[in-house]
Amino acid sequence: MKSTITSIAIEDKMKDAYLSYSLSVIVGRALPDVRDGLKPVHRRILYAARDMGLTPDKPYKKSARIVGEVLGKYHPHGDAAVYNAMVRMAQDFAQRYPLIDGHGNFGSIDGDNPAAMRYTEVRLAPFSMDLLADINKETVEFVPNFDNTLKEPVILPSRIPNLLVNGSSGIAVGMSTDIPPHNLREVIDGLIQLLENPEISIDKLMKTIKGPDFPTGGEIVGIKGIHSAYKTGQGRITIRARAKIESKSKTKDQIIITEIPYQLQKAKLIEEIADAVNKEKITNISDIRDESDRDGMRIVIELKPNANSKIILNQLYKYTSMQTTYRINMLALVGKQPKILNLKEILEEFLKFRKEVVIRRTRYELRHAEDRLHVLKGLKIAIDKLDLIIQIIRSSKSTSKAKEKLIKTLNITEIQADAILKMQLQRLVGMEQEKIEIEINELNEKIANLKLILNNKEALKNLIKKELLEIKDKYGDPRRTTIIEDASKAEIDTEDLIKEEDVVVTLSYRQYIKRTNDPDNIRAGKKDFITHILKGTTLDRLLFFTRSGNCYGLNVYEISEHHPLSTGDPLNNYIKIPLDDEIVNVIMLNKETKEKFITIATAKGMIKKTIASEYESSITQIKAINLDDDDYVIGVKVTDGKQNILLGTRNGMTIHFAEEEVSATGRNTKGCIGIKLDDNDQVISFNLTAEDHYVVALTKDSRGKRTHIFEYKIQKRNGKGLKTLSSNNYQLLNIISGKKDQYLVFVKENGDLKELQIKDITETQRTGNMYSQKELGHDQLIEIVAVPIVPEWVKTEK
Structure with missing residues (x-):
């Protein structure tokens, strides 16, 4: 015969060969059929076992005999591939409803390998008999085997929706499938619903088929990923171990893990926990023991005395595979073609079959x-x-x-x-x-x-x-996996990983901030002084109120811990406040503060109070008050509804009234009038007074006086108030109410700082003269700040 040579581009030949190979892998090995939920190797194992008479009522036979039968008659691939597939079909931690009844060592959830096929024995599980039921009644097509000497079924006439109830996973060429197992009762109830009402929506089906049901139990956190997978065929779900906290003694707890995420090896999880402890990602764990036995899984994590067990449990979820993500990709063969299916389509294909x-x-x-x-x-x-x-x-x-x-x-x-x-x-x-x-x-x-x-x-x-x-x-059996609909529980917030402990936060005049759990000897840097000393815990939040009416939030745990004598960090390392704005006050928002009010006074004489809990927000910057264009905040205080308020103006007017005259309003409001102002006047100070207070009035040129608070009688809000100055020749720099032993810091134009106690200021009547304070010299002042009275829990070295 005359030979004919045809030229063909190598890229075309490679493309055709690769496509043929891809199709062979997709159809012949890697993907399950939507009808019986099996890949060819699993189908052939079950059919060969039936042919050998290995029904559930017959004795076991060596696994090697089944493997040989499958290899010799139907599946000419490696014996390891066939045996590994059969092993997985026998593992109750891998299959929701095992298809093979295994006798011997078929591996463990610890990751132990199964014994060799010559040692183990198998027979069909009862579940498989309903996959094979009626196969001899011409229910399915048979095709020649690989050497055309026998016939094998194209599909098994399954009475069970095996694709969903046992799931499937596999990697083909350019695609993969990950279908999680489900509860048989739920799936069959869904099938019956669809049978009765073919127009039923996926949303209604999802009320019956609630989500995957893994053989290892555990918890699914959040339903968004389930809904996505059921509606589109693709989604991600968060699965976590089932754990509980038990008290071993009054000061000691232990965490007990009884179920772990699907496809996670128990031994690997224990290694991860130990590694996280060694690397100090997780602290306060003293021992880890595996007390699992034939009655079930039990991993015991011993905690150190007084350890916060809830925080440690959240750390375990965060840093180990106790919480992980499972990818759902419901890809299966439909008429020998790979197709991503939603929940309803899978059910429809099974009912059609x-x-x-x-x-x-x-x-x-x-x-x-x-x-x-x-x-x-x-x-x-x-x-x-x-x-x-x-x-x-x-x-x-x-x-x-x-x-x-x-x-x-x-x-x-x-x-x-x-x-x-x-x-x-x-x-x-x-x-x-x-x-x-x-x-x-x-x-x-x-x-x-x-x-x-x-x-x-x-x-x-x-x-x-x-x-x-x-x-x-x-x-049918009860659901093993619990579904927690609240998706927020899947998110491990940073706060969930922070141990709550008492701390002291200080802010200095030069805007340096630091956190310490040792309040002794708190000190600012050179040419600086502490303006705010705040006690709280690592889980509290600082609120920075500014002149512009904004409120900036900062979590206490975010502030670096420092030695009490250190300078601290610049505040702008944590929050960015514009250069044309400045901080008026800092408040520690905690459980106690949230039940009180935050009261704000403005330069135009407005005052308002709002329940402090309204300032609780994860947003860094929120609005604190609704200001007029030409107004700004001059003071912010925490009040309890029963205090007295003193407002002072630049021209020396003061008004002293009860806080109860101010009605509480929302955060984004203007408030009410605190003091009526003359056209050329403005409020410069906002004080909360007490019976042992003195009112100090000071000017830029170091003139001042102090007067006992009883001379400032209580009036009604929304009035002009009382005079503090005997002459209209002065304009005040500040009016401060405080105890005699309280320190004031005077900031001079040249940058120098001078400390002086209130008792050192000349005492006069409310309308008495202003006296030059010799201790301050003759330099002009630019600011006067009342240093907070040091609480009893702080021993401050000046």
Whole structure:
């Protein structure tokens, strides 16, 4: 023969070869069929085991025999691949409903390898029998095996929605599938809902099929990923171990882990926990023990005395695989084509398959019933005309002649004639004749029912429903995996990982901030002084109120811890306050403060109070007060509703009124009038007063006086107030109310700082003269700040 050479581009040949290979892997190895939920290797293992008679009621046989049977007849690949697939089908921690009943070492949830196939034994699990049910009734197609010597099923006529209940995972060429297992009861209830109402929405189906149900139990946190997967075929869910906190003694707790996430090895998890402890990601764990036994899993984590068990549990979720993400990608073969399916589509494909299987089975049973009825009718004729039949048989020279005479004389078919000739004499007794009559009646009824199924859609639907309910009753069990709908519990906030402990936070005049748990000897840097000393815990939040009416939030745990004598860090390392704005006050927002009010005064004489909890926000910057364009904040205080307020103006007017006159309003409000101002005046100070306070009035040129608070009588809000100055020649820099031993810090124009106690300021009457304070010298002042009175819990070295 003359040879012909055809040129072809190598890239085209490579493309064709790769596509062929891809298709072979996708269809022949890696992806499950949507109908029976099996890959070819699993299907062949089950079919080979059935052929060998390894049903649940028969003795086990060596795994090596099954592997050899599968390799030699149906699956010419590596023996390890077949055995590994069979092992997984026998593992109750890998399969929600195991398909293989294994005897021997089939591995463990610790990650231990199974014993070699020559040591283990297997047989079919009862569950598999319903995947194989009716396979001999022409319910599915058979195709030649790899060497064309045998036939194997294209699909198993599964009565069980195996794709969903056992799930599947696999990597093909350019695609992969990850279908989680589900609870059989829920899936069958969903199938019945769809059967009754084909137009049912996925949302309604999800009320029945709530989410994956893993063989290892655990918890699914949040339903957003489940809904995404069920509606689109793709999603991510957060799964976590099931753990509880037990008290071992008054000061000592332990965390008990009883279930772990699906596909996680227990030994690996214990290693992760130990590694996190060694690297000090997790503290206060003294011991880890595995107390698991045949009754169940039990990992015990011993905590150190007085350790916060809830924080440690959150740290375990954060830093180990106790909480992990499971990717759902519901990809399966539909008519030999890979397709991503949503929940309803998977259920629809299974019901379509079940209808096809039931119809094929019904046709098979109808044909056999009609054939049997046909034979029985011939036997009945023979019994009724027994003498004639005996005469025909005795007079015939051969069996073929007798058959011809029977067909002609009795007007029967060849099949009936054969049955008559083969009929045993015992069938002639009266009881046997009666049995034939009964069987004929039963077959007539059966045939009528089978025809009803084929001709009536409602009857077909009821039969499918009945068989599904039988499967549910036979294998259904309670859900193992708990679904926690609150998705926020999946997010491990930083605060969940912070140990709550008492701290002191200080802010200096030069805007240096620091946190310490040792309040002794708190000191500012050179040419600086502490303006705020705040006590709280690491889980509290600082609120910085500014002139512009904004409030900036900072979590205490975010502030670096320092030695009490250190300078600290610049505040702008943590929050960015514009250069044209400045801090008026800092408040520690905690459980106690949230129940009080935050009261704000402005330069235009407005005052408002708002319950402090309204300032609780995770946002760094929020609005604290609604200001007019030409107004700004001059003071912010925490009040309890029962205090007295003193407002002072630049021109020396003061008003002293009860806080209860100010009604509480929302955060984003203006408030009410605190003091009425002259056109050229403005409020410069906001004080909370007490019976032992003095009111100090000071000017830029170091003139000042102090007066006891009793001279400032309580008035009504919204008035002009009382005079503090005897002359209109002065304008005040500040008016401060405080105790005699309280320090004031005077900031001079040249940057120098001078400290002076209130008791060192000249004392006069409210309308008395202003006196030059010699201790301050003659330099002009730019600011006067009242240093907070040091609380009893702080020993400050000046």
